[in-house]
Amino acid sequence: MPTPPISQRLAEAAVALFDEHGYDETTVDDIAARAGVSRSTFFRYYRSKEDAIFPDHDTLLDRIAARLRASTADTAIVAITDAVRIVLAHYVDDAEVSLRRYRLVRKVPALRDREIASVARYQRLFREFVGDWLGDSPDAGLRAELMAASVVAAHNQVLRGWLRAGGTYDPSERLDHALGYVIATFRHLEQPQETDQVVVATFSRGASPQAVMAAIRQHLDSRA
Amino acid sequence: MPTPPISQRLAEAAVALFDEHGYDETTVDDIAARAGVSRSTFFRYYRSKEDAIFPDHDTLLDRIAARLRASTADTAIVAITDAVRIVLAHYVDDAEVSLRRYRLVRKVPALRDREIASVARYQRLFREFVGDWLGDSPDAGLRAELMAASVVAAHNQVLRGWLRAGGTYDPSERLDHALGYVIATFRHLEQPQETDQVVVATFSRGASPQAVMAAIRQHLDSRA
């Protein structure tokens, strides 16, 4: 008989019990019992009770870091966009889990704080990457901080909207729109890109931000 | 004999013990004993062990909210600037306490998360205010999120720099500079475009004006 791995059984038991009886009312003993293991085993798989709900931030952070590290300053915008897309896709791919967790996190302050702390880790990652990218240009530290905060805020705004709507649509376009907004916001303050190419692009007044950004991105990609 | 109030004695005892023996190694009993009160009394004044280090976020949040609420949409930028100044001044005025707390928070993950969660409350406050201010204009939610995140990020960047430097200078100018950066960034985006077209062009840094003009003329010709 194919028994799922213990870590998964524990996570499912935790979510189920939190849903049924609430977070504070559920003890680690309850979770372990429901998963058919001992309390000791729970703490072997999860460092804390909260961890049973957030099992994947570490791996996701690793993936983001890898994507950013694989990029150079030239392709920074593409790398950031990709990285944020990876994060959002991670939520969307597991919509059911994301929604259940969202409902839970909204209710329990301890989990809310934990979620916020996790978000800060992403922001820090982006900040360090953008900081390296900007080098020692004037205000590099400030700009890195602002860009990282904006990118993360844009992602969170799109994600929260999607979660509040019950995960009923594909948020990709909204994410691209939001990221385009962020990039456009900072672009006018940045130095011109170093390039061997000359690109002149004109758009009609009614051109959507997506269209503009797509053209820019295509240009940046083509340089690699 | 003028004995300081119990809450203050507790806070001082907590900071002193955290400094001397570390956060995890200090129990609430130790803090209470050093302050000359019982453990019960400690929890009467502070909801948790962490609270003894962050005694003032609630009152500060109230002051910020009051300042923002006293403003209309017309004076929103001034209100936000003032509010952020109030927060920074609160740290600067108690430089010694701020610095000790900063050193402590950097070392203890639990305190770090708590600090981050507190920052999120400020960001939420700004977001709600900016959201009301923007009304139901297009992308109001996204823009409110981005502006709030940027304002808070700017403040934190300035504050962290000041703390890392040991609180040895007046960070007011740096804050104004950072806020000016944020405001300029968003003002640029808020202004409606007056031209019929949006032009996006990148050139190599050393491109001569002739080369630029030639490229543009070539593009324009090719459209005809």
Added chain:
DNA sequence: CATATACACGATACTCAGTATCGCCCCTCC
């Protein structure tokens, strides 16, 4: 086949944060 070894799990005991409750003492007001 027998024994050694490594590992995963259970069991137990402990510390300490946080909660609840009771009783006492002192202060104030009637």
Added chain:
DNA sequence: GGAGGGGCGATACTGAGTATCGTGTATATG
């Protein structure tokens, strides 16, 4: 002087998280 209320101490309890030991099981090695 008596009654009530609030601040404080004392006690007991729950539950998270840690440390440690024993035990069974599987794999390797003789």
